[in-house]
Amino acid sequence: MKDALQLKKEQRIASFVYSGVALSLLQYVPLFDGISAKIIKETSFCVGLKALGGGPARRIIVRNGALVLEEKERTPTDITLLFINPGDMSNLFRGMKPRIIPIIKTFRFKAILSDFRTLMSRLQYFMNPDEETLEQHFSHITGLLIHSALRGVKEVAEQDDYVKARVDNIPDGEIALQVAEDPSLETRMRKKGRFFTILPGPWGENPNAQLIFKTTRAAHDVLKDRQNAMIALGTMELAIRGRISMIQSLFPILDRLGYYMNRKGEG
Amino acid sequence: MEHHGFSKSVELFKRAAKVIPGGIYGPKSPAFVIPGSYPYYFSKGKGCRLYDVDGNEYIDFMCGYGSQILGYCYEPVDKEAIRQIKEGDLLNGPQPMMVSLAETLVEQISGMDWAVFTKNGTDSTTLAVSLARVHTGKKKIILAKGAYHGSANWCSSNDYPVLSEKTDILTFSYNNTEELESLFKTHRGEIAAIILTPYHHPSFAAQVMPGDTFYPTVERLIKAEGALFILDDIRCNFRLSLEGSHSFFGCQPDLLAMGKSAANGQPISILMGTDALRKTAGSFFITGTFWMSGMPFAAALSCLKAMKELDILSHMNRVGTLLREGLTDLGKAAGFDILMSGPPAIPFMMFKGDEDLYLNQIFCSEMTRRGVYLHPHHNWFISWAHKEEDIEQTLTTAQEAFTITAAAVS
Ligand SMILES: Cc1ncc(COP(=O)(O)O)c(C=O)c1O
Numbered sequence: 152m153k154d155a156l157q158l159k160k161e162q163r164i165a166s167f168v169y170s171g172v173a174l175s176l177l178q179y180v181p182l183f184d185g186i187s188a189k190i191i192k193e194t195s196f197c198v199g200l201k202a203l204g205g206g207p208a209r210r211i212i213v214r215n216g217a218l219v220l221e222e223k224e225r226t227p228t229d230i231t232l233l234f235i236n237p238g239d240m241s242n243l244f245r246g247m248k249p250r251i252i253p254i255i256k257t258f259r260f261k262a263i264l265s266d267f268r269t270l271m272s273r274l275q276y277f278m279n280p281d282e283e284t285l286e287q288h289f290s291h292i293t294g295l296l297i298h299s300a301l302r303g304v305k306e307v308a309e310q311d312d313y314v315k316a317r318v319d320n321i322p323d324g325e326i327a328l329q330v331a332e333d334p335s336l337e338t339r340m341r342k343k344g345r346f347f348t349i350l351p352g353p354w355g356e357n358p359n360a361q362l363i364f365k366t367t368r369a370a371h372d373v374l375k376d377r378q379n380a381m382i383a384l385g386t387m388e389l390a391i392r393g394r395i396s397m398i399q400s401l402f403p404i405l406d407r408l409g410y411y412m413n414r415k416g417e418g
Numbered sequence: 419m420e421h422h423g424f425s426k427s428v429e430l431f432k433r434a435a436k437v438i439p440g441g442i443y444g445p446k447s448p449a450f451v452i453p454g455s456y457p458y459y460f461s462k463g464k465g466c467r468l469y470d471v472d473g474n475e476y477i478d479f480m481c482g483y484g485s486q487i488l489g490y491c492y493e494p495v496d497k498e499a500i501r502q503i504k505e506g507d508l509l510n511g512p513q514p515m516m517v518s519l520a521e522t523l524v525e526q527i528s529g530m531d532w533a534v535f536t537k538n539g540t541d542s543t544t545l546a547v548s549l550a551r552v553h554t555g556k557k558k559i560i561l562a563k564g565a566y567h568g569s570a571n572w573c574s575s576n577d578y579p580v581l582s583e584k585t586d587i588l589t590f591s592y593n594n595t596e597e598l599e600s601l602f603k604t605h606r607g608e609i610a611a612i613i614l615t616p617y618h619h620p621s622f623a624a625q626v627m628p629g630d631t632f633y634p635t636v637e638r639l640i641k642a643e644g645a646l647f648i649l650d651d652i653r654c655n656f657r658l659s660l661e662g663s664h665s666f667f668g669c670q671p672d673l674l675a676m677g678k679s680a681a682n683g684q685p686i687s688i689l690m691g692t693d694a695l696r697k698t699a700g701s702f703f704i705t706g707t708f709w710m711s712g713m714p715f716a717a718a719l720s721c722l723k724a725m726k727e728l729d730i731l732s733h734m735n736r737v738g739t740l741l742r743e744g745l746t747d748l749g750k751a752a753g754f755d756i757l758m759s760g761p762p763a764i765p766f767m768m769f770k771g772d773e774d775l776y777l778n779q780i781f782c783s784e785m786t787r788r789g790v791y792l793h794p795h796h797n798w799f800i801s802w803a804h805k806e807e808d809i810e811q812t813l814t815t816a817q818e819a820f821t822i823t824a825a826a827v828s
Contacts, residue, residue, distance in 0.1 A: 385448035
């Protein structure tokens with residue numbers, strides 16, 4: 152049995168991972184989804200999400216036809232969704248019913264909440280697509296998966312004690328995830344000291360290390376865990392170049408990421 | 419020139435992928451080289467020549483990751499090994515050769531008074547660490563960042579919270595005596611041993627020789643702490659000195675782990691120690707079903723004899739120096755500043771300013787596709803079987819590979 156303190160700690164980190172991944176992905180959905188695009192074009196709001204007990208506090212801002220994730224509590228909110236504990240915040244992103252205390256600062260709150268819910272459900276729709284949706288938006292969905300993996304790494308590397316203690320062993324620099332047949336999917340992760348930044352590409356300058364998927368299909372299958380990365384390397388569906396040790400140092404982080412994403416029923 | 423193709427390797431890998439997790443595990447995984455330019459599966463070797471399943475031939479500079487110090491299928495050693503197999507390899511207990519091998523090693527290896535035998539290098543380094551802990555009654559082990567001491571959980575990259583073996587492992591940057599002093603100070607009274615390779619040979623980086631003050635500092639610190647000095651000579655084994663690599667650097671370990679080349683590729687690893695540790699080793703439970711099989715002892719005795727008689731060290735130094743100088747000159751002619759690191763018999767090449775190894779990956783791939791197996795991320799090995807003609811052929815190929823590498827950057 153895990154002790155209560157450890158369980159709390161893991162719940163807290165899981166809430167960073169779930170909210171970090173989902174809210175950052177929200178930014179990309181309107182770029183290809185008509186329903187989301189229409190919402191952000193026609194309205195503006197700031198929704199805050201905050202978990203008590205040391206969980207994340209993040210804001211989604213819809214303004215001037217764009218949606219951005221704000222990592223700090225800076226922009227005044229129209230409504231704040233306050234979660235009693237981090238586990239409840241994770242539940243929101245895991246499709247379970249969380250306990251929320253809404254702090255309302257505008258009479259438009261019903262409309263805002265409805266829009267926010269629609270944006271979230273559109274993301275869920277693309278993250279768990281049916282065959283037809285997958286075919287139709289294959290490249291975009293793969294893009295979401297790439298971003299999701301890197302963002303997950305960032306959250307774990309910045310929050311998990313075990314990984315944090317080893318982050319110094321990863322040299323500072325940039326890793327690029329690329330898809331040879333679709334350069335628009337390039338996404339980079341920059342590591343500097345203890346912090347990780349995700350940068351949408353494509354970029355000019357040489358990264359320190361590259362993971363290059365031959366096809367969008369290969370990227371999709373590896374990121375969806377339908378294909379093992381080591382096998383994809385051997386069959387040349389995936390290539391790694393440059394500072395390979397930097398890529399190797401991501402494996403234990405990905406392992407921890409899998410751990411947090413697969414925690415069942417613990418919030 | 420026709421380039422090597424690897425279709426059979428890839429086919430085998432696809433079959434393997436279904437029944438072996440990851441296809442090929444460990445550092446022999448395709449992930450460690452450049453798929454498309456390297457074979458995955460091999461069929462045979464002879465001398466310094468290696469053949470893959472697609473029928474491609476290579477001048478090989480990996481020597482079975484160092485183990486083939488006399489070359490593949492070196493007749494006198496193989497003859498002894500085969501004779502022993504025919505007489506019975508694994509019996510109910512050891513054969514007389516086990517005693518002879520221990521006697522030979524105690525006589526040959528500087529400052530070591532006893533020997534025990536295991537199968538892989540990991541067995542010996544892990545045993546050394548256990549003996550050091552039991553002997554000193556302390557737990558902490560110091561090792562250099564990036565150093566490889568085997569696949570056991572205490573030292574490998576298997577790093578999961580649920581595996582607790584790393585709890586008492588402390589690390590420092592190689593050659594950084596200040597960091598080392600500070601570790602000894604912070605953990606005074608807790609340190610069982612420091613384990614070091616004779617010089618630093620990390621993967622993905624240039625090799626580093628010990629600085630002038632390094633070993634004297636190590637010896638001073640362990641003495642003051644009452645800790646032990648374990649030398650992991652597994653990779654350098656007999657490529658620096660036939661008396662143990664510590665005699666090359668003028669230091670004296672308490673425990674010495676050897677392996678890889680001791681029996682020219684036959685499976686045996688050795689742990690030697692000083693008299694002070696004899697009692698601890700004598701009462702420690704040391705065993706493995708195959709650890710006393712006779713064939714590797716026969717091979718080791720024959721290999722040790724051959725290494726002495728052939729004066730392999732001066733040969734490997736001469737040939738390795740030819741390779742090192744040749745590559746440096748050819749690289750320069752192609753516009754590169756070449757960084758050769760490590761001793762002549764264990765060289766590694768990098769392009770100055772290419773810490774990410776992009777150029778190494780291009781150069782070594784082009785070499786391998788043309789029949790000279792050079793690893794882009796791991797140090798290389800010279801053997802007795804590498805002759806001047808092989809170096810000449812290697813350098814001829816290198817000229818072409820440098821030209822291609824230069825074109826790729828321009
Ligand atoms: C320095 C060093 N120590 C230990 C080992 C582990 O030896 P083995 O692979 O035989 O277990 C190796 C193997 O490459 C090595 O190079």
